[in-house]
Amino acid sequence: MMERKLKIISNIMATAVLAMFLWWAQTNLGAYHTQILNLIAVNIILALSLNLIYGFTGMFSLGHAGFMAIGAYTCSILIMTPAQKEMLFILQKAYPWVQEAGAPFVVAVVAGGLIAALVGLVVGAPLLRLGDDYLGIATLGFAEIIRVLANNIPRITNGALGFKGIPGYANIWWNFGWCLFALYFIVRIVNSNFGNTLMAIRDDEPAAKAMGINIFRYKLLSFTIGSFFAGIGGALLASLVSTIDPKMFLFTLTFNVLMIVVCGGLGSLTGSVLASIAITILLEWLRFVENPIFIGDFELKGIPGMRMVVFSLALLFIILFRREGLMGMREFRWEWLLGLFRKRGEVK
Amino acid sequence: MKPEVILETRKLTMRFGGLTAVDDFNAKIYKGSIVGLIGPNGAGKTTCFNMISGFYAPSDGRVLFKGADITGTPPHEVCRAGVARTFQNIRLFGNGTVLQNVMVGCHVRQKTSWWQTVLYLPSNLKEEKAIAEKSRGLLKVFGLEHLAGEKAKSLPYGAQRRLEIARALATEPQFLLLDEPAAGMNPQETNELMGFIRDIREQFKLTILLIEHDMKVVMGVCEHMWVLDYGETIAEGPPESIKANPKVIEAYLGEEAIADA
Numbered sequence: 111m112m113e114r115k116l117k118i119i120s121n122i123m124a125t126a127v128l129a130m131f132l133w134w135a136q137t138n139l140g141a142y143h144t145q146i147l148n149l150i151a152v153n154i155i156l157a158l159s160l161n162l163i164y165g166f167t168g169m170f171s172l173g174h175a176g177f178m179a180i181g182a183y184t185c186s187i188l189i190m191t192p193a194q195k196e197m198l199f200i201l202q203k204a205y206p207w208v209q210e211a212g213a214p215f216v217v218a219v220v221a222g223g224l225i226a227a228l229v230g231l232v233v234g235a236p237l238l239r240l241g242d243d244y245l246g247i248a249t250l251g252f253a254e255i256i257r258v259l260a261n262n263i264p265r266i267t268n269g270a271l272g273f274k275g276i277p278g279y280a281n282i283w284w285n286f287g288w289c290l291f292a293l294y295f296i297v298r299i300v301n302s303n304f305g306n307t308l309m310a311i312r313d314d315e316p317a318a319k320a321m322g323i324n325i326f327r328y329k330l331l332s333f334t335i336g337s338f339f340a341g342i343g344g345a346l347l348a349s350l351v352s353t354i355d356p357k358m359f360l361f362t363l364t365f366n367v368l369m370i371v372v373c374g375g376l377g378s379l380t381g382s383v384l385a386s387i388a389i390t391i392l393l394e395w396l397r398f399v400e401n402p403i404f405i406g407d408f409e410l411k412g413i414p415g416m417r418m419v420v421f422s423l424a425l426l427f428i429i430l431f432r433r434e435g436l437m438g439m440r441e442f443r444w445e446w447l448l449g450l451f452r453k454r455g456e457v458k
Numbered sequence: 459m460k461p462e463v464i465l466e467t468r469k470l471t472m473r474f475g476g477l478t479a480v481d482d483f484n485a486k487i488y489k490g491s492i493v494g495l496i497g498p499n500g501a502g503k504t505t506c507f508n509m510i511s512g513f514y515a516p517s518d519g520r521v522l523f524k525g526a527d528i529t530g531t532p533p534h535e536v537c538r539a540g541v542a543r544t545f546q547n548i549r550l551f552g553n554g555t556v557l558q559n560v561m562v563g564c565h566v567r568q569k570t571s572w573w574q575t576v577l578y579l580p581s582n583l584k585e586e587k588a589i590a591e592k593s594r595g596l597l598k599v600f601g602l603e604h605l606a607g608e609k610a611k612s613l614p615y616g617a618q619r620r621l622e623i624a625r626a627l628a629t630e631p632q633f634l635l636l637d638e639p640a641a642g643m644n645p646q647e648t649n650e651l652m653g654f655i656r657d658i659r660e661q662f663k664l665t666i667l668l669i670e671h672d673m674k675v676v677m678g679v680c681e682h683m684w685v686l687d688y689g690e691t692i693a694e695g696p697p698e699s700i701k702a703n704p705k706v707i708e709a710y711l712g713e714e715a716i717a718d719a
């Protein structure tokens with residue numbers, strides 16, 4: 111076992127290296143590549159939170175898009191100026207409290223997370239009593255209800271028109287700051303004895319009950335924490351892309367996150383981080399299959415949505431041939447890295 | 459001084475639709491004893507355990523633990539009250555390590571909570587460390603300390619059985635329910651296990667109720683036993699009187715006839 115101090119120092123150094131990289135990226139990368147970096151950070155937050163719910167606690171939830179929408183709308187309403195809102199709500203005026211609401215960016219993001227968590231708590235209470243397959247369907251239904259609601263309460267959400275010109279406060283520092291916070295939070299939980307009990311619930315519910323664990327309470331807690339970070343991710347995403355509307359929160363959004371979590375490995379946070387990086391980059395790179403491709407004089411028309419087809423096939427292959435994902439349930443550990451160096455040393 | 463009754467069942471009955479799995483089961487179990495619940499397959503033994511440990515709400519009757527009525531209390535609260543159990547078909551947390559399995563057992567007595575973990579509070583760090591140490595100590599008692607880092611599902615069968623008992627003891631019970639702990643073991647392993655069960659009773663100051671399907675196995679270790687057949691208590695008493703009871707012999711003969719056929 112490695113000393114805790116050494117681990118803390120290693121983590122601080124890794125954070126410093128990341129900060130240096132971000133600083134370099136900020137001055138040297140163009141808007142497009144910076145945007146990809148930002149998306150990576152947000153996807154890591156989303157993947158970690160879904161992995162906590164599904165990979166570590168074993169609750170097959172498909173409601174992520176719903177919690178993201180709640181975070182996104184809450185944050186947007188809080189950071190847009192009253193003047194902006196006046197211009198946006200053209201068909202129906204916003205409620206006065208929506209019109210007047212305003213908060214600094216950090217408060218707006220936290221509010222997005224907290225309201226998502228609150229909704230998670232309220233819908234989780236009845237839904238988490240359902241068995242696994244039913245939970246998937248019910249949470250899917252929940253996300254769809256949120257979307258329909260967003261369409262039909264125009265005095266809060268501006269209906270199908272959504273919001274445009276959301277201030278782009280979510281720069282690289284905010285996104286990676288939140289990303290590190292989520293990573294710290296969820297790593298602490300998963301590595302604690304509380305994390306062990308979540309794993310116990312996932313592996314064998316009756317045995318967990320017999321060990322004195324109030325499984326309903328713990329499932330609800332895990333679900334609420336996951337919802338919180340889904341809300342945070344949604345809030346950052348809104349500021350990052352500057353435009354949101356109900357169509358953005360279709361099931362495909364949940365599917366993207368699910369794909370990252372499954373590819374990285376259910377029950378591996380390291381896997382979620384690596385898969386977030388890889389898949390965000392690949393999804394951007396794969397845009398070329400949606401553009402027209404010329405083979406000699408022959409033109410292949412680009413098909414919109416083609417990259418999702420490619421990715422769904424990839425997911426299918428992973429489920430067929432490497433079900434445990436990239437990392438299985440293994441995690442990155444400093445000891446492990448140190449072990450590699452030590453072995454080299456011995457050879458010499 | 460009369461010994462103290464730690465667990466008592468009164469007219470405990472469980473009906474599944476038309477089937478009465480357990481009918482009018484009455485038992486008084488004295489503190490510090492090792493007692494047995496035996497009977498052929500399907501006699502209703504596991505159902506009794508499930509009612510005592512809160513997994514089933516009995517159709518009728520009461521369960522009293524240390525004088526308090528615990529009938530219909532959910533399993534996690536029964537465990538907190540001091541009753542731990544194992545399962546007939548081993549139920550471990552397969553993807554967790556051996557150490558993590560035992561640590562989960564310690565959780566019910568843990569004082570610090572998850573948010574203290576997130577805040578990195580010293581009180582929590584200290585308790586988590588103590589829990590890991592206590593769990594290692596338990597593994598040592600069970601001869602499993604060298605396997606602490608292995609995945610639970612990768613253990614050989616006998617070690618899994620022992621781990622399940624170690625995990626149950628981590629909840630600091632006063633009363634331990636063991637459901638066919640010797641299932642799948644050869645006679646020598648079974649003998650060792652029974653000796654071991656006696657040892658842990660001393661060491662952890664337990665009262666133990668043991669289910670066993672094979673009557674011979676528990677004759678040596680139990681001080682008192684109940685015999686179930688088709689849900690009915692057909693005999694009760696010390697091992698010698700059970701051995702000689704014609705009803706018991708008949709129930710088991712019937713079973714052997716089925717096994718031989």
Ligand SMILES: Nc1ncnc2c1ncn2[C@@H]1O[C@H](COP(=O)(O)OP(=O)(O)O)[C@@H](O)[C@H]1O
Nearest residue numbers: 474477479497498499500501502503504505506
């Ligand atoms: N949950 C249940 N639903 C319906 N029948 C059950 C249930 N649990 C047990 N039984 C029935 O009750 C009877 C006793 O089972 P059990 O207690 O497991 O027997 P034993 O442990 O003595 O072998 C069996 O006939 C079994 O099929």
Ligand SMILES: [Mg+2]
Nearest residue numbers: 503504505546
């Ligand atoms: Mg049984």
